[in-house]
Amino acid sequence: MAIVLGPNRYGKAETRLVRVVRDGDVHHVKDLNVSTALSGAMREAHLTGDNAAVLPTDSQKNTVYAFAREHGVGQIEDFALLLARHFTGTHDTIHHARVAIEEYVWDRIGGTGHSFARNGGEVRTCVAHHDRDGRASVVSGLTGLVVMKTTGSEFHGFATDPYTTLKPTTDRVLATAVDARWRHTGTSADFGASYALVRDALLEAFAGTHSLSLQQTLYAMGERALAACPDVCEIRLALPNRHHFLVDLSPFGLDNPDEVYYAADRPYGLIEGTVTRDDAPDAGFAWE
Numbered sequence: 001m002a003i004v005l006g007p008n009r010y011g012k013a014e015t016r017l018v019r020v021v022r023d024g025d026v027h028h029v030k031d032l033n034v035s036t037a038l039s040g041a042m043r044e045a046h047l048t049g050d051n052a053a054v055l056p057t058d059s060q061k062n063t064v065y066a067f068a069r070e071h072g073v074g075q076i077e078d079f080a081l082l083l084a085r086h087f088t089g090t091h092d093t094i095h096h097a098r099v100a101i102e103e104y105v106w107d108r109i110g111g112t113g114h115s116f117a118r119n120g121g122e123v124r125t126c127v128a129h130h131d132r133d134g135r136a137s138v139v140s141g142l143t144g145l146v147v148m149k150t151t152g153s154e155f156h157g158f159a160t161d162p163y164t165t166l167k168p169t170t171d172r173v174l175a176t177a178v179d180a181r182w183r184h185t186g187t188s189a190d191f192g193a194s195y196a197l198v199r200d201a202l203l204e205a206f207a208g209t210h211s212l213s214l215q216q217t218l219y220a221m222g223e224r225a226l227a228a229c230p231d232v233c234e235i236r237l238a239l240p241n242r243h244h245f246l247v248d249l250s251p252f253g254l255d256n257p258d259e260v261y262y263a264a265d266r267p268y269g270l271i272e273g274t275v276t277r278d279d280a281p282d283a284g285f286a287w288e
Contacts, residue, residue, distance in 0.1 A: 005046050009098070011037035012057035015064045019073045026113035030073040033102040034080075036060045038087055040095035040132075053093035060087070076101040077138050077184075077191040080128035088132045096131045098288065121145065124195065125181070129285050137286035140195060141181035147203065148175035148242075153211040173244035173261060174211055178202060182225065182235040183286050189231040198235070201228040214241050214271045222275025233280035236287075241269035 013035045021028040038060070044050040063083065073079050084097040103124040106116035122145035130136045156168030182198055184191075205224035211217045222235045244261040 005043060007039070008042060008046065009037045009039035009096075010042070010054075010057065011035065011098075012060040012064075015061045017064055017068055017073075019068045021072070024113075029106045029116060031104040031106060032073065032076065032079075033104070034064050034083075035100045036064070036083065036087070037098040037100075038094045038096070040091075041093040055087070055091055055094065063087075075191040076103050076124065077126045077128060077140055077189075080126050081130065081136065081138065081187055084128050084130035084136070088130050094132070096129065096285070098127065098129050100127045101125065122178070126191075127181075127286075128187075129288070131285075135284065136187045137284060138184045138187050138189075138191070139181050139286055140184065140191060140198075141179075142195075142199060143177075143179045145178040145180075145199070145202070146175070146242075147178060147206050148173065149207060149211075152209075155213055171258070174214070174217070175242040175244060175263075176206075176214065176239040177242065178206075178221075179238040180221075180225075180235060182229075182232045183280075183283060184231050185233045185281060186231070194229045194231050197229040198225045198232060201225040214239055214269070215273065218271055218273045219275060222273070226275060226277055234274065234276040234283065236274045237272065239271045241271065243268060 015034045015036075017030075017032045017034055019030040019032075021030075036057075038055065041053045044052070045054050063086065067079070067083060067086070071079075071082060080099040080101050084099045087094050087097040105119035105121070105124070107119050109115040109117050122142045125141040125143060127139045127141075128136070150173050151171055153172050153174035154170045155172060156170060158166075158168070180198070180202060184194070201224040202221045205221040206217060209217050209220040218237050218239055222237055225235050226232055243264045245264060246256055246258065247260045247262050249256045249260065
């Protein structure tokens, strides 16, 4: 029996970067969390401790900061591709680079040009891959987009067994925290515009679909996003069902005509699914 080294990668996780652009009295903030991961000719590093092929993770962190200064930070997808191409293009031992970025939004306070409040809503994300053969991919996304509708949602006709206690309903509160990732067909899209299109489509489909299940809503959201943005060929969604239960107020002599709810944080149903164009190109390493 032989024991061999399997797939491996290494990198610097969660490099925090804040880039301030000062346009006179009006300032602009880009707040990022950047993670790099490299793979390639790393066999000797693992088996013998020979580090000749290893670009230190500290160097990867420093590259993030230096590139932010030299090239600026526009759309996070473009910045991720810039970094990934740099690592595979300047080091022979690095065959593949993966760069993942989270972006946190700061809202301007009032009419000031330099005061901000951190937006507590969703986080914009991206993952870019690039290898030494020039192949590349971009997956954009968002996480933590919390949405709720107080009617227009049903759930009935489901399978039952001896352990089923859930009652069918034709009117319920539906809430979720959207985690969405979408794959682009290329690497030269207007990523800012496509992000806005997909986000709007997800919200419109959630609000506008009379939901018979969260699964149905998931498909409607994915379908609307692909229709809105031709550059996107595949979208993956994870929708936790943030259950809201009516509180029994009868012990206090009160009725509860669908007005007072208990918002349960766990356990929760988790609905996941993928919606794809039938002509989508092969994903390759995009989802790794």
